[in-house]
Amino acid sequence: MFQNSCPSVLPHAWDSSGLGALRVGLIGTGVVGSGTCQVLERNAELIAQRAGRRIRLVMAAARNLHKAAQVVGPDVALVRDPWVLVRHPDIDVVVEVMGGVGLAKDLVLEAIAQGKHVVTANKALLAEHGAEIFAAADACGVVVAYEAAVAVSIPIIKALREGLAANRIHEVVGVVNGTSNFILSKMQDEGLDFAAALSLATALGYAEADPSFDVEGIDAAHKTALLAANAFGADVPFGQVHAQGITALDPYDMVCAQALGYRIKLMGIARQVADAIEVRVHPTLVPQSHWLAQVQGSMNGIWVNTDAAGPTFHYGAGAGSQTTASAVVADLMDVARCGAAGDAGRAALRVPHRSVKASAVRRWPVQPIGQVASRHYLRFEWVDDPALQAEWPRWLQAHGVEVQDMLQVPHTDQPHRKAWVALTSSVRGDDLTRALALLSQGTGGPAVAAIYRVEDLA
Incomplete structure (x- = not known):
């Protein structure tokens, strides 16, 4: 079982502006957690200047307290039990970088219920349970920030939403x-x-x-x-x-x-x-x-x-300790600017969790992959039959698949091996599958060895 080594009261820190420092609890002191600690310490003054208040790590939860102490330093309270951290009254925001879905989800929801903001790098958690988590955060007037969950060094979530x-x-x-x-x-x-x-x-x-x-x-x-x-x-x-x-x-x-x-x-x-x-x-x-x-x-x-x-x-x-930490700390800075959890005035101005206010979120139908139309790349194993080679493009076109480009390509390392490759016009995946099945049945070949979609982006 986890054991608690948490002091009953955590230190309060104030910056020169008189605003209370944002007090952070960190769950996970591995690659991302250690990077977050390093960035917070190295750029503390710059972060305070840009966020308008100091951001202080005051508690961390980890299984190995000895290793965690080397990561977070002597002034941070350590606990083995993450539930103590998410329920502690002297923490304003919980940073979840432990990974996984089950326990992480329960801890995040509890932190939200306790009125705490959440910063996470956990893309699996939000992709699979984001709707529930965001609804809970909206109901409690807190922020769930997750720039580090996607393409860590690229602020793409901020780009899309802002x-x-x-x-x-x-x-x-x-x-x-x-x-x-x-x-x-x-x-x-x-x-x-x-x-x-x-x-x-x-x-x-x-x-x-x-x-x-x-x-x-x-x-x-x-x-x-x-x-x-x-x-x-x-x-x-x-x-x-x-x-x-x-x-x-x-x-x-x-x-x-x-x-x-x-x-x-x-x-x-x-x-x-x-x-x-x-x-x-x-x-x-x-x-x-x-x-x-x-x-x-x-x-x-x-x-x-x-x-x-x-x-x-x-x-x-797209990966790395410091690059991920950059996004985590940027989210903490956004949270620091938000003011107190539950502040209705500020909450109305916060950036929505999914680019639109909760009442405007839509459940768009997601097209099944077989219904998605695109150009396709086809590779056929070589058949030494000129009549058949001339026939199969016409056969495909008769079944709704137009061959727009065709090429014979020898294998680089095996000169005796060669194949016909083709690019089709835009066609739904299911329609292409049916046409290729009919081609095989109707002509006895050629066998398709590979199929991939093509994106001709403007």
């Missing part, structure tokens, strides 16, 4: 998982297969011991759901977000895509179409000339297309 607030946002498309992007960069530039690129990412610290959330697209899907929520003022049910990872990607397809003028990226896509939204993550062909195709290594890049500002591009580091 900088672009006057705009109708049409789409948000981005490379939002640094681990997968590092792997794809190595596969593209060095010809590594997935296993070798993942091994390198692990050795360099870009991939976790269990990388499944990153390489299966789940992490990117969490972030894309939050981007969609803010872009469209929406409640996005996470279970309806399509997530496809990169584990099955063949480097040969990266060679073929390059021959067609594209690069393959794991993309998070949030787009408004008629009275629905698309929220999806999958490997995607992007034109080599587009900014997103230039996002290399563990970096992140996000493309936002709007009606008034037009397209904007946001680029920065």
Whole structure:
């Protein structure tokens, strides 16, 4: 069981302006927690000048108190039991960087019930339970801030909710998982297969011991759901977000895509179409000339297309202790400017949790991936039959799939291996699947070896 080592009263600190310092309780003193402590200490005076009051870490909860003491310093009270922290009357804001969903959700809801603001970097928590958490925060007049949950060094949540607030946002498309992007960069530039690129990412610290959330697209899907929520003022049910990872990607397809003028990226896509939204993550062909195709290594890049500002591009580091801490502390500074929890006057002026006031949040229908229309990349295994090669594009067109570009591409490392690759016109996924099934049945081939969507971004 956790044990409490908390003093009954925490020290009050006042800055020169006479305003009370914002008193912070930190749950989690690992990579992000330690970075947050370092930034708060190193830039304390600058932070106070910009926030209008001091921000003081007064308590931290951690399993290993000895290690935590080395992170937070001697003036911070330490507890093993995080419930003591979230219920302590002398804490104004709780920073949750412990990760996970179950316990984190319970602690965040309790902090809100206790009238405390919350800052979190937990994208899984908010993507899966954000509607409940934001409703609780609105009812209690407190803030849940989460800039660090998406593309940490890029202030994209602030950009969507504030900088672009006057705009109708049409789409948000981005490379939002640094681990997968590092792997794809190595596969593209060095010809590594997935296993070798993942091994390198692990050795360099870009991939976790269990990388499944990153390489299966789940992490990117969490972030894309939050981007969609803010872009469209929406409640996005996470279970309806399509997530496809990169584990099955063949480097040969990266060679073929390059021959067609594209690069393959794991993309998070949030787009408004008629009275629905698309929220999806999958490997995607992007034109080599587009900014997103230039996002290399563990970096992140996000493309936002709007009606008034037009397209904007946001680029920065997607992971790291200090980079994540930068976003956490920026959220703390916003909270410091908000005034007391429950202050009705200030609460009315606070930035909404999902870009629009709670009463205006909509539950847009999320289009099933099979109903989403886009251009597609197809790779067919080589069939040495000129008549069949001439026939299959006409067969596809007869079934509603127009082949717009077609190319024979030899394999770089295996000269005897070659394939036909094609780009289609825009077609719904379900319609393409039916047409390809009919092609196989009607002609006896060729077999489709790979299918990926194409995004020709303006």
